[in-house]
Amino acid sequence: MMKKILFIAGFLCLAIFSANAQRYAILDSKFILDKLPEYKEAQKQLDQLSESWQKELDALQTTLDKMYRDFEAEQVMLSDELKKKREDELFNKEKELRDLQRQRFGYEGDLFKKRQELVKPVQDKVYNAVQKLAVEKGYDFILDKSEGITVIFADPKLDRSEDILKMLGVNK
Structure with a gap:
């Protein structure tokens, strides 16, 4: 009889604890994206553009x-004036190559913009899904495991940033 009472009390405690516990789920966004035809098509277009731009850079490098x-x-046969002119041409061609690399593949370059677009x-x-x-299933957190663990969704009511600011004496 005592075991039965302890079992019921333990079960009730567990039920109360799990009712108050935060609910979370884990997903793999890379796995999901790789299964979507529109993502595969976007990646294909980006690869083609990247290859085309790399060929352009390779031609300039050649x-x-x-x-x-x-x-x-x-060099040994050139006058100082011609030598300087050719060095300037080389410098300008190098600058053109670096500028084009930055324009195509740099931070916020053409590839970055196209990736944003596609x-x-x-x-x-x-x-959005x-x-x-999260709303339908009542999850408080959804974690993404594709590139390390990151929070992809968190219920805003659980955000305690304002409480921390108040504790630190910072007003809005």
């Missing part, structure tokens, strides 16, 4: 390499 070889071979709508679609799932 031209620059030839200019250097020609300069090295002819991939972000698909990511937003997944995020995650939010809908």
Whole structure:
């Protein structure tokens, strides 16, 4: 009889604890994205653009390499004035190559912008589905395990940032 009472009391404590416990789920956004045809198409387009732009850079690099070889071979026969002119041409061609690399592949460059244009709508679609799932199933947190563990959804009512600011004496 005592075991039965302890079992029921333990079960009630567990039920009360789990009713107050935060609910969470884990998902793998990379796995989800890889299964979406529109994401695969966006990735394919980005790969094609990237390859095309890399060929453009490679051609410019080949031209620059030839200019250097020609300069090295002819340098001894050039006057100081012509030598300076060729060095300036080499410098300008190098700058053109660096600028084009930055324009195509740099931070907020063409590839970044194209990725935002093509991939972000698909990511937003997944995020909206995650939010809908969180609301429907009553999750407080949804964690994404695809690139380390990151919070992809958190119920705003659980955010305690304002409480911390108050504790630190910071007003809004």
